[in-house]
Amino acid sequence: MNPLQIELPGLSLKNPIMPASGCFGFGREYSQFYDLSMLGAIMIKATTYESRFGNATPRVAETPAGMLNAIGLQNPGLQGVLTNELPWLEQFDVPIIANVAGSQVEDYVEVAKEISKAPNVKALELNISCPNVKTGGIAFGTIPEVARDLTKKVKDVSEVPVYVKLSPNVTNIVEMAKAVEDAGADGLTMINTLLGMRIDIRTGRPILANRTGGLSGPAIKPVAIRMIYEVSQQVNIPIIGMGGIQHVDDIIEYFYAGASAVAIGTANFVDPLICPTLIKELPEKLAELKIDHISEIVGRSWKSEVI
């Protein structure tokens, strides 16, 4: 038996390792480095209804053990993705998780409906960290009722399971998780980036043109682990964990916390071969830890408490 093979709603994964949305484009660039078919899945860049240019530059800044980004959801739009990106990805034997974004409920619904029909899209990832124009820019993912409503409407139209990507910038992550589970989410992905900022000492101005940005990388791993630990004990849907994963030990930590699969974001920029490397190292690590199958250890950190 393949110790890495796992089954999640809509997803039959040869291994639980996949690139995170926005850190891998639509796969073209990394396909120069390795065969994308070896990946567990691919979470493609957020797709919005209309194509978007995104924010002004600079769009990234470095921070201690992390980075900030404010790309601003630049993407070719639903039609662009359906016409140029998804068909190109069909050459690989890998399930696609389509990250869906928008600035109003209707956008999400429209994108979800269409993109979920693409043959290689096996699941949606609902990016609810986007500002909602209807509530004055407050992110969908910070108000349980708003997130619940959005999830429901997307579930209604999607032809594939829907994973909701939680924003960590909330007081009560469990409440958010339960709200979307309630609304029918098939799974969760967490965490998206923490809101952060850096100021340039020389200019006195924020480094990012957008001023604030999303913090990712190893710096945020303890926050992600804590949230997954809390949420996984309170929901009955699987979690794809992400935030700062760089080493195979980090993956084990995510599983122990309660994740059923993991995604790799920022680390792709540091090492373009990070995903294949981790896919190679994970079974070795499991053997070392005498774990027969990766799914055995999901939530072990809290399951061991009850014993």
Added chain:
Amino acid sequence: MNPLQIELPGLSLKNPIMPASGCFGFGREYSQFYDLSMLGAIMIKATTYESRFGNATPRVAETPAGMLNAIGLQNPGLQGVLTNELPWLEQFDVPIIANVAGSQVEDYVEVAKEISKAPNVKALELNISCPNVKTGGIAFGTIPEVARDLTKKVKDVSEVPVYVKLSPNVTNIVEMAKAVEDAGADGLTMINTLLGMRIDIRTGRPILANRTGGLSGPAIKPVAIRMIYEVSQQVNIPIIGMGGIQHVDDIIEYFYAGASAVAIGTANFVDPLICPTLIKELPEKLAELKIDHISEIVGRSWKSEVI
């Protein structure tokens, strides 16, 4: 004119640099390394009404560019602090900011009332990140109404200005800041630690006995900067900034974001001489940047926008 001298409610500071609460005990240990009179102020360890032993060990864990702690408010209690610690600190020419904690409103009020009478206590720092037993352990600092009420009651009894220490673990930090300003807070200190966790790969169990802990150190600096940037534009009370400060450039960054003074926490553990070093380097840095007085640059990152 001393380019570092600043005036804040209750505090006349020879420089804007002070050790952060919980990272400096009551000063005794660091007094082996230097004369505490050179500090701008000292934020002493949280004081609760009763003495407390705190959490089981391990209480700290390392994270990428940061650390987690779950000390559990161990302290000698109000009487211990009044009898043994504050009098000992009187030998130094340095204002004390007393960090006040509790698990119910009455505790805070009692501690605030008594400790604010100590001659060298020039201000209180209300630690509202503590779990509130009356609301099932939800931190005072995560519900605006609860924080407002607590601040008001403490203000009523305190003989010195009250700074409220904001928890970053909230959806809307501006709302929290305004709530406590509304209730009469004289200043804000921010940020307290982010909730995080680490799991030991070898045991599969959380490293901290308390399971979750507070994340501090350079990793959290971008979050602190972002929050200070947002809050300082919306309130009319000064902010003492903290979170990951290690270099003199970090201090400048905090001031640009909107802080009027800064506190140094975790960095004391890395370098026991960090405060004196920064106090020495700050005027040199100001000269290099052609800044006459530190107070000129408070909030420059957003003030420069309006121009």
Added chain:
Amino acid sequence: MIRQEDMTIVSQKLIASNIYELTLKGDLVEEMEQPGQFVHIRVHQHVSPLLRRPISIAAIRKDLQTVTLIYRAEGDGTSLLAKSRSGDKVNVMGPLGNGFPIDDLGKGQVALLVGGGIGVPPLYELSLQLRNKGVEVIHVLGFESVEKSFYLDQFSELGKTFVATVDGSLGTKGFVTDVIEKEKIDFECLYSCGPLPMLRALEERFATKKGYISLEQRMGCGIGACLACVCHVANDPTMKKYQKLCSDGPVFRMGEVMI
């Protein structure tokens, strides 16, 4: 092909105030062809500084299997790189981007190479390659001051070389554009790399000329995946067309993108 490799430091020298010349050896040199391409360097294996640093290729020696980079040690990453010694390994990803095209010019034609500060390095390999084709190269190099100037001898060996410094401590006091004006330099094609104001001044002054400029931007991936480094295409009313600096650039035709 783009690859990553642990290259070996052959030498590292301080050649001007805070400016280092780093020579690396490895198979990756085989992939390097175009002047103006860059590499993305991981200065060490820890979690901080996290990101790679983009540095231009300054000289390629296929015979020695070496590549030379010239960089300013300023922030965390480059300062750390400056501490590494001969024999150490450095992880290099590259070669990246599209460099300066040299096919437009032939024997006897004149190329004007204008560099400013830390934009000077890629012009050296460019000059070498143009000279090898028999193109006449004229260099106008701008620096802040004599302390920060470098590679003047090397450029002089390849062609006429003028220098401008902001403080007048070397060559003409002022900017590269002052020198070009003063010396009435004429040319068939302009190649430039340096600070934005310089590039803008050149684009404006030589709007009708053929030329190429190399841009800088903060980067994430360095290969076109993260969209950190985009710029608008010039004269695009939709404002939605873009180029990725790392994979479409860093060199663009003058007037091609908004700067």
Added chain:
Amino acid sequence: MIRQEDMTIVSQKLIASNIYELTLKGDLVEEMEQPGQFVHIRVHQHVSPLLRRPISIAAIRKDLQTVTLIYRAEGDGTSLLAKSRSGDKVNVMGPLGNGFPIDDLGKGQVALLVGGGIGVPPLYELSLQLRNKGVEVIHVLGFESVEKSFYLDQFSELGKTFVATVDGSLGTKGFVTDVIEKEKIDFECLYSCGPLPMLRALEERFATKKGYISLEQRMGCGIGACLACVCHVANDPTMKKYQKLCSDGPVFRMGEVMI
């Protein structure tokens, strides 16, 4: 007095599987007196790994101004330390804590030193100092396996030395307590450092004897300010009394604190 200093690495040797012997030189050695004290090491100057690492003093050479540490390279910090070379600087804070008291014993009396794994190092300086006083020292050292054992010759030079290994690859198969039992070792004072289960077994078995144990705990400050490293005082019904391992310990009288 506690100070911090950039000490110079005189030598660094791999002396067993993953175990390094590091010798540092500097003025700070003048402050070092008690066996069982430790130093708090900043393995490098970057932000990660952030915290210092506590390592016991294994041998002090006042004449050479050197101190020797023996440590296991395991996590991020110690692995990084293991990469540093002679001539490199390491920032050391110390000496910290209270070590093993040696005044209780005089000439001809017998001290039993029991060490387990990476708890063995501080016993070496202790043994040296006891021997210098004319105390007879007997060592019982436990290791996982022969590959992880170290300093056996050095200890043997100072007194009778018994070894236990978990896998039986050296000395007695089993634990240090098995050896003490088997060899019917008698002593006036016990000194021990090693894993908690070992210390607990010793406390239980020798409850009526005089003895000292050295404890470990994750630390922040290392000097008593952060309260990361506290332990309960034994037989305290209020459960509020505590000792700080870093500044009150790491050495405690047997039975003094809850382990």
